[in-house]
Amino acid sequence: MRINGYAPIRDYAVIGDGRTTALVARDGAIDWLCLPDADSPPVFDRILDSDEGGAFQLQPVDEFETERRYREGSNVLETVFRTAAGSVRVTDAMTCADRTVSSPMRQVVRLVEGLSGRVQMRWTIAPRFDFGRQRVRIDDRGGHIVVQAGRNALALGAWGAGDPAASPDGISGEFLAEHGHHGGLSLASAHGEPLVFAGFDHAREALDRTDRFWREWSARAEYDGPWREAVVRSALVLKLLVYSPSGAIVAAPTTSLPERIGGERNWDYRFTWLRDASWTLDALLRLGYDEEAKAFFWWLMHATRLTQPELHVLYRIDGGVQRREREIDGAPGYRSSAPVRVGNGAASQVQLDLYGSVLDGIARYADEVGRIDGDTGKELAKVADYVAKIWREPDCGIWEIRSEPAHYTQSKAMCWLALHQASHLAEQGVLPDHRETWDRAAEEAKRFYDEHGWDEELGSYVRAPNLRELDASLLTLSLLDCMDPRSERMVRTIDAVRRHLAEGPFVYRYRGGDGLPQGEGAFLACSFWLAAALARAGRGAEAVELMEQLLAAGNDVGLYSEEIDPGTGEFLGNFPQGLTHLALVNAAVAITEADE
Amino acid sequence: MILWGSLAGGVVGTIVLTSTLRLSQELGLTRMDLPLLLGTMFSEDRRRANVIGYAVHFVNGLLFSLAYAGIFEAVGRGGWDVGLILGAAHALFAGGALVTVLLPAIHPRMGTPWTDAEETPLLEAPGFLLHNYGRSTAVVTLVMHLAYGAIVGAFAAGF
Numbered sequence: 001m002r003i004n005g006y007a008p009i010r011d012y013a014v015i016g017d018g019r020t021t022a023l024v025a026r027d028g029a030i031d032w033l034c035l036p037d038a039d040s041p042p043v044f045d046r047i048l049d050s051d052e053g054g055a056f057q058l059q060p061v062d063e064f065e066t067e068r069r070y071r072e073g074s075n076v077l078e079t080v081f082r083t084a085a086g087s088v089r090v091t092d093a094m095t096c097a098d099r100t101v102s103s104p105m106r107q108v109v110r111l112v113e114g115l116s117g118r119v120q121m122r123w124t125i126a127p128r129f130d131f132g133r134q135r136v137r138i139d140d141r142g143g144h145i146v147v148q149a150g151r152n153a154l155a156l157g158a159w160g161a162g163d164p165a166a167s168p169d170g171i172s173g174e175f176l177a178e179h180g181h182h183g184g185l186s187l188a189s190a191h192g193e194p195l196v197f198a199g200f201d202h203a204r205e206a207l208d209r210t211d212r213f214w215r216e217w218s219a220r221a222e223y224d225g226p227w228r229e230a231v232v233r234s235a236l237v238l239k240l241l242v243y244s245p246s247g248a249i250v251a252a253p254t255t256s257l258p259e260r261i262g263g264e265r266n267w268d269y270r271f272t273w274l275r276d277a278s279w280t281l282d283a284l285l286r287l288g289y290d291e292e293a294k295a296f297f298w299w300l301m302h303a304t305r306l307t308q309p310e311l312h313v314l315y316r317i318d319g320g321v322q323r324r325e326r327e328i329d330g331a332p333g334y335r336s337s338a339p340v341r342v343g344n345g346a347a348s349q350v351q352l353d354l355y356g357s358v359l360d361g362i363a364r365y366a367d368e369v370g371r372i373d374g375d376t377g378k379e380l381a382k383v384a385d386y387v388a389k390i391w392r393e394p395d396c397g398i399w400e401i402r403s404e405p406a407h408y409t410q411s412k413a414m415c416w417l418a419l420h421q422a423s424h425l426a427e428q429g430v431l432p433d434h435r436e437t438w439d440r441a442a443e444e445a446k447r448f449y450d451e452h453g454w455d456e457e458l459g460s461y462v463r464a465p466n467l468r469e470l471d472a473s474l475l476t477l478s479l480l481d482c483m484d485p486r487s488e489r490m491v492r493t494i495d496a497v498r499r500h501l502a503e504g505p506f507v508y509r510y511r512g513g514d515g516l517p518q519g520e521g522a523f524l525a526c527s528f529w530l531a532a533a534l535a536r537a538g539r540g541a542e543a544v545e546l547m548e549q550l551l552a553a554g555n556d557v558g559l560y561s562e563e564i565d566p567g568t569g570e571f572l573g574n575f576p577q578g579l580t581h582l583a584l585v586n587a588a589v590a591i592t593e594a595d596e
Numbered sequence: 597m598i599l600w601g602s603l604a605g606g607v608v609g610t611i612v613l614t615s616t617l618r619l620s621q622e623l624g625l626t627r628m629d630l631p632l633l634l635g636t637m638f639s640e641d642r643r644r645a646n647v648i649g650y651a652v653h654f655v656n657g658l659l660f661s662l663a664y665a666g667i668f669e670a671v672g673r674g675g676w677d678v679g680l681i682l683g684a685a686h687a688l689f690a691g692g693a694l695v696t697v698l699l700p701a702i703h704p705r706m707g708t709p710w711t712d713a714e715e716t717p718l719l720e721a722p723g724f725l726l727h728n729y730g731r732s733t734a735v736v737t738l739v740m741h742l743a744y745g746a747i748v749g750a751f752a753a754g755f
Contacts, residue, residue: 019709037709240713245707245708246707246721247707247720299720303627373641373643
């Protein structure tokens with residue numbers, strides 16, 4: 001049920017083609033779609049502006065209930081609408097192109113099938129380019145309706161879906177779907193090139209071919225534990241977040257879905273965070289997706305080429321350094337959660353933990369996929385030298401705190417990890433041998449967080465020497481082997497995190513200040529980290545119980561956002577969130593391995 | 597004279613162009629690595645790709661100097677000034693059609709705006725005027741090719 005025109009975040013499913021994604025609500029509306037790429041301005045943005053935002057609605061005219069699912073092992077979505085007069089199935093996908101001229105550059109296909117009775121259906125397409133800042137022209141060109149805005153153009157195909165009626169505000173139509181009816185709509189797009197008008201048969205074939213590709217791809221997932229369905233769904237989500245032309249992975253395909261309803265914690269996640277490198281490479285390799293891991297590694301080394309040895313927090317998916325953060329004037333934001341931001345100010349922060357993530361990810365890649373060439377080895381050695389020089393500096397930490405930088409315990413531990421993994425790679429001859437420098441710095445970093453990052457009274461590692469409070473990111477010390485997962489300190493930290501930060505199965509990041517008004521949901525990735533940390537500590541039964549609770553918290557099609565309100569189960573933050581799905585995969589694997 | 601002068605200029609110009617590009621990479625002006633881009637057409641191994649890429653790039657430099665020689669013959673003279681004009685046109689061609697459109701179309705390991713979930717390329721496409729490889733890449737490309745053109749032109753004219 002929509003609130004002031006906004007569907008709950010939990011109500012969305014995602015479809016995509018490896019370049020961009022669309023969010024489809026349970027009521028059949030596509031409320032978010034950026035074209036041509038995931039980080040391009042949106043064409044449909046009703047998720048951020050229920051009054052003026054663009055959308056592609058397709059639903060029964062009469063009152064209805066819905067039931068939906070992804071086709072097994074696929075990113076093709078099926079929604080069944082049931083009304084008093086009958087039922088209709090809508091199948092949604094963004095299709096992968098074949099290599100012929102009849103394939104549009106991007107294409108959303110929505111097939112309609114009458115299952116029973118007679119259902120009057122209505123559809124409306126209201127495109128709004130770049131938050132309404134581009135003038136839109138809609139023309140009827142003798143049977144083809146074309147939408148133009150700057151370099152972007154859309155072509156509508158409608159078959160057995162009524163006569164399209166074009167107006168300055170959009171295009172709409174109505175039709176009767178009886179039992180056995182087959183029809184459909186296609187929205188093809190072009191960006192700075194001629195449009196392709198796809199036919200009905202082509203649209204159906206493209207959807208079938210895309211479905212086959214997803215099934216074959218997901219069948220390759222090498223996980224045979226008890227949670228295969230959830231793991232495969234997460235893998236499929238992660239594959240949707242991969243920007244195929246470069247191999248980069250966006251953190252989430254949306255911007256400014258709020259961490260607190262009505263709040264200002266609204267960020268643009270359509271970038272690649274280097275912090276996620278370790279989790280990403282680990283998850284891809286563990287699931288057997290070596291090609292995707294290799295593409296991501298190549299992107300990583302190429303994207304960071306201009307800034308090495310310093311690494312930026314995040315990069316654009318085309319490998320560039322991201323543009324400045326700005327606010328969209330006049331956009332009300334999801335349920336009045338303003339501002340709507342484009343770009344991300346965290347890009348200019350110093351965050352030391354990402355060096356640990358990058359070097360750890362590369363070490364895992366080198367161990368499992370293959371060798372790293374000499375030039376890349378030299379570049380990585382310079383990065384490790386840089387870490388040995390700067391690990392003593394304060395930083396903004398894993399949570400990108402916008403208040404004063406501090407000496408975050410987790411950041412120091414991750415610096416240790418960076419130096420430790422650099423030594424490991426040098427030992428194998430992958431990196432030039434600077435082990436003396438790296439080992440000395442690693443030893444000092446470890447001594448620092450062991451002496452200053454531990455609080456005996458709390459019985460836990462703490463956020464920072466001057467911030468004696470819990471922080472769920474400290475669970476990563478176990479997951480990334482910065483600490484022995486079964487050591488007394490690690491076990492006590494796990495218990496302290498549960499005591500102080502958990503509400504039911506859900507774990508908050510921290511309770512202290514961060515320079516922004518208080519109040520956000522529990523962080524789902526931290527919740528999965530806790531399950532993995534419990535498993536690694538040898539507490540398998542607790543880990544399994546927690547994992548089951550967390551899996552029950554996903555939405556009806558197995559997707560997760562960044563955060564959740566533990567009281568209501570409402571999803572918060574950008575959606576679907578790559579880090580949450582990475583944490584799910586890694587937790588499932590960790591628990592299954594611990595069980596074995 | 598023009599032919600042999602252009603070829604000699606092609607050797608020197610290619611060395612200067614390649615060195616300028618490498619220097620620009622080290623100075624953090626661009627992520628473009630032409631030898632790597634060319635070499636990865638033949639090998640996924642970066643070290644081998646680099647070696648092959650340098651060889652291909654060198655041969656390309658000589659072939660382009662032959663094309664320059666043909667134009668010098670057609671207009672009746674060489675000279676650094678004519679070479680400069682050809683260098684500018686060469687930069688436009690390289691940064692526009694050659695690397696932006698043709699290379700991604702034939703490169704087996706490079707993504708294009710059309711690459712979708714079914715493929716996992718290893719190299720990102722350069723983008724319009726090579727902007728994906730850093731904002732200064734277009735300027736670096738122009739300067740490199742102006743230098744190349746001026747050198748080939750000067751050699752063709754016998755200084």
